[in-house]
Amino acid sequence: MPFDVRDFPGAPPGERAASSRNRWLVAGWLLTICGMILLMVVLGGVTRLTGSGLSIMEWAPLSGILPPLNHAEWEKLFALYKQIPQYRLEHAGFGLSGFQRIFWLEWLHRFWGRLIGVAFFVPLVWFWATGRIERRLRPRLALIFLLGGAQGAVGWFMVESGFFPDSISVSPYRLAVHLALALALYAALLWTALGLVQPNRRMAAAAPLRVLLLFCCVLVALTIVAGSFVAGTHAGFEYNTFPLMEGRLVPTNYARLTPFLRNLTQNPAAVQFDHRLLATLTAVITAFTAIFAAVTRVSPMARVATAALGGLVGLQYSLGIATLLLVVPVPLAAAHQACGVLVLTASLVALHALRPLPARHRSRIRPALAE
Numbered sequence: 001m002p003f004d005v006r007d008f009p010g011a012p013p014g015e016r017a018a019s020s021r022n023r024w025l026v027a028g029w030l031l032t033i034c035g036m037i038l039l040m041v042v043l044g045g046v047t048r049l050t051g052s053g054l055s056i057m058e059w060a061p062l063s064g065i066l067p068p069l070n071h072a073e074w075e076k077l078f079a080l081y082k083q084i085p086q087y088r089l090e091h092a093g094f095g096l097s098g099f100q101r102i103f104w105l106e107w108l109h110r111f112w113g114r115l116i117g118v119a120f121f122v123p124l125v126w127f128w129a130t131g132r133i134e135r136r137l138r139p140r141l142a143l144i145f146l147l148g149g150a151q152g153a154v155g156w157f158m159v160e161s162g163f164f165p166d167s168i169s170v171s172p173y174r175l176a177v178h179l180a181l182a183l184a185l186y187a188a189l190l191w192t193a194l195g196l197v198q199p200n201r202r203m204a205a206a207a208p209l210r211v212l213l214l215f216c217c218v219l220v221a222l223t224i225v226a227g228s229f230v231a232g233t234h235a236g237f238e239y240n241t242f243p244l245m246e247g248r249l250v251p252t253n254y255a256r257l258t259p260f261l262r263n264l265t266q267n268p269a270a271v272q273f274d275h276r277l278l279a280t281l282t283a284v285i286t287a288f289t290a291i292f293a294a295v296t297r298v299s300p301m302a303r304v305a306t307a308a309l310g311g312l313v314g315l316q317y318s319l320g321i322a323t324l325l326l327v328v329p330v331p332l333a334a335a336h337q338a339c340g341v342l343v344l345t346a347s348l349v350a351l352h353a354l355r356p357l358p359a360r361h362r363s364r365i366r367p368a369l370a371e
Contacts, residue, residue, distance in 0.1 A: 022132040023196040029123050030193035036116045037186045038341050041179070043109045045337040048231060049330045052102035053170060054086050054163070056110065059156040065114055067107050074100065086168045113152060120145060137192065144188055151185065154178050172232025172265060179228045183221070186341065187348055194352040198301065206298050206354045209306075212289040213351040216309065219285060220347050223278040224340050230275045235268035236328045242321050245273060279317060286313040286347075298354065305350035312343045 047053045057080040058064065068074045078099045081087050091098065124141060127133045133141065158178045161171035230236050239245040246252060251269040263270035290310030293303055319336040326332060 026127055026132060026137075027193040027196040029127070030189045030196075033116065033120050034186055034189050034193070034345075036112070036119060037182060037189070038338065040109070040112050040116060041182055041186075041341055042334050042338045043105075043112055044179075044182075045231070046330060046334050047105050047109045048170075048175070049328070049333055050102060050105055051086065051090060051169075052105035053109075053159060054084060055081055055099065055102045055106045056159075057081060057084070057163070059159075061114070061152060064110065067104075077103065084163050085165060086162060089168050110155075113155070117148060117152075120148060140188070140192060144185060144192075147181070148185055151178070151181050154181055169234070170232070172229050175232040176225055176228040180225055183224065183341070183344065187344065190345060190348055191352060194349065198352060206296060206302065209289070209293055209296055209298060209302070210351065210354045210356075212285070212292060213306070213347060213354065216282070216286050216289055217344075217347045217351055219278065219282040220340075220344050223275065223282050224344065226271070226275040226278050227337075227340065229265050229271045233266065233268050233271050235272040235275075236324060236333075238268050239272055240324055240327050242324055243276075245269065279320060283313050283317050286310050293350075302350055302353035305346055305353055309343065309346035309350055312339060312346050315339055316343050 044053075055077075056064070057077070068077060074096060078096055081099060091102075124133075124145060128138060154174075155178055158170050158174035161167060161174050162169055239251065243249070251273060254267070254270045254273060255263055256269070257263045257267050264274060265271065286309055290306050293306035298306075316336065316339040319332060319339055323329070323332045323336050
């Protein structure tokens with residue numbers, strides 16, 4: 001919980017209660033935005049899996065909020081879609097009704113993004129104007145809003161790559177950037193909300209556990225980014241066996257591209273193997289971390305969050321295997337993507353619960369308590 005002199009026992013009860021209410025109010029708002037981003041990530045995954053992401057050929061942040069309102073507008077958008085390679089190579093002849101099916105998914109995805117912007121900006125202005133946001137948080141929240149706006153531009157930059165003459169899907173690199181920025185915004189909002197509702201405790205015995213959890217967070221982030229390359233290269237539709245690939249632990253064509261680094265992002269065999277490897281390493285490290293937390297003296301929040309992290313990683317690993325073996329059914333793939341965000345959530349909650357109190361706060365707390 002952020003340092004606030006009004007929280008000390010000597011402060012008037014009314015001021016302490018008002019400060020606490022404001023923090024919980026702001027935290028609830030930020031956690032609501034986190035939930036909306038989680039749903040946005042799932043919508044984005046479903047949009048990609050169904051080939052819907054290229055159905056809207058224009059980036060119109062304001063006017064695009066309205067869908068086509070008559071037959072003539074539908075025909076105009078459908079005519080634009082017919083000009084890109086995806087239609088000719090994958091959807092030729094599916095008619096206006098088929099176009100409408102994929103259009104509505106992409107429209108909903110973009111509409112939800114706009115709704116997130118409104119749900120963040122309007123309360124931000126009100127909380128700011130009424131003094132409910134601490135001064136130290138104002139620059140951070142303003143930056144998050146700007147990055148959220150930039151995310152829309154990044155999304156269009158990604159979609160635009162699918163309009164190239166030799167392309168039927170978006171660039172894996174742009175997809176990875178789009179997803180990474182969404183998760184960075186999610187993590188920043190979650191961390192800020194946790195700082196408003198969760199006290200900071202310094203526990204020397206928990207230092208090794210903090211290192212392990214930090215390592216878990218890094219592994220989770222890398223695994224998610226690797227997963228975006230699996231999605232971007234359609235690698236999940238190949239090597240649909242587990243644990244072996246082509247009957248081997250490492251596929252024979254792992255390094256078929258030159259220079260070698262191209263394999264890490266462009267070769268489906270290497271991309272899928274790397275994702276498997278990172279996921280397995282994450283599962284092993286998080287299991288060890290959960291066991292270590294169970295026998296270490298830590299706060300109940302840290303223990304519960306670490307146990308949840310271990311359980312969610314096990315669920316995520318199982319969903320990943322099932323998605324692969326069943327050749328990427330949309331519901332399972334969407335659940336796999338959603339669970340990945342929940343894994344990231346648990347790792348951040350556990351890490352935050354063990355965050356040591358900053359030295360500048362400790363130096364201010366001692367004199368205040370002495371009074």
